[in-house]
């Protein structure tokens with residue numbers, strides 16, 4: 499068991515706000531002596547591994563500052579693989595700070611972001627994909643994304659990739675033997691077996707890579723573009739979805755020039771709404787860039803909400819939007835339902851299967867609209883499977899799948915040396931995901947996204 503380094507780290511695992519309980523964590527060789535310094539068990543038998551103990555909490559001067567619970571978990575069977583301890587005090591930011599100061603004065607070092615999980619990874623307690631699942635789990639906003647991260651945390655992805663990587667390494671070593679001893683006749687059967695192994699791995703990697711489309715929705719939200727000509731109420735609709743004033747609302751057309759994003763969870767589905775510049779032909783350079791971005795947001799969206807002002811007749815600018823929206827999966831939102839209706843719905847019904855009357859101003863119809871589109875994407879809430887949600891992993895999977903596909907092609911042309919290079923490359927890339935071949939830079943980047951105390 500490799501120890502990351504000899505220092506013992508300490509940090510709060512709970513945010514510095516007044517709360518019921520504050521948790522301080524320790525990890526490293528001095529976890530137990532440091533714990534004993536600040537926490538005195540009430541019962542004479544003292545600390546027993548993995549058993550919760552009640553006692554008093556003391557500062558550097560030996561003043562009792564609080565009482566609470568503590569647990570000591572010796573390595574290597576702990577989260578980090580090292581000796582660890584947790585102290586549960588009252589969730590007062592002052593007490594937590596005092597407790598930490600006492601620990602630092604006694605020789606502990608403040609933990610860096612993600613350092614506990616980084617030590618867990620370096621000590622072989624989890625692979626890199628599991629470490630990334632930890633942060634996904636912490637950041638998950640829906641049950642579905644939490645369930646997916648929890649599945650990743652059990653190591654499903656790492657196990658699949660390790661099996662694929664082992665398969666590739668075995669193929670590469672057999673191929674190397676063929677290249678090194680060309681005079682030895684290779685049984686055709688054996689060669690075919692190698693190729694079929696490569697085909698199977700190629701299929702598995704591609705399937706994992708493809709799961710990223712749904713995985714990204716799960717994690718980042720289903721991208722929905724709110725489009726329409728200026729002043730139909732796009733920004734008001736975004737604010738109605740958000741429940742607060744996210745976007746500036748004015749009656750001056752063309753105020754939203756950039757794309758604003760807001761995530762909203764509706765019926766367990768996370769959406770990422772983009773409020774875009776009003777789409778129209780314009781001579782204003784800045785507004786035109788906004789319009790281009792709006793069209794780009796439509797292109798990238800899973801769903802377009804095409805907004806029209808129902809209190810007015812359709813304008814040429816609306817027709818411009820109508821034309822564009824027809825190219826994408828879109829629903830029609832008839833805003834300003836609180837005002838008398840003047841719009842000619844038949845022109846809209848010719849383009850859209852679904853039309854939702856709403857009033858962004860009063861909120862009328864907004865929950866129904868959200869519920870309807872949440873139903874569209876409910877399947878993406880499917881729990882139990884493990885989708886790739888991480889762009890780094892998706893990118894590595896693409897590169898690995900490409901390399902294996904190239905290897906299969908080369909194998910069909912019977913160029914064993916080319917096959918071997920591609921297979922080795924694919925194995926190397928898969929190691930980037932599990933951490934076996936990830937560079938120090940990649941590892942640092944991943945852990946820098948963590949919070950202190952995790």
Ligand code: GDP
Nearest residue numbers: 729730731732733734747748749834857858859
């Ligand atoms: P955008 O340019 O499409 O983003 O439109 P805004 O959200 O900025 O709204 C333009 C104007 O329409 C503002 O004066 C809003 O107060 C008004 N507005 C937006 N939604 C409604 C609505 O549902 N009912 C009424 N009566 N006015 C609305």
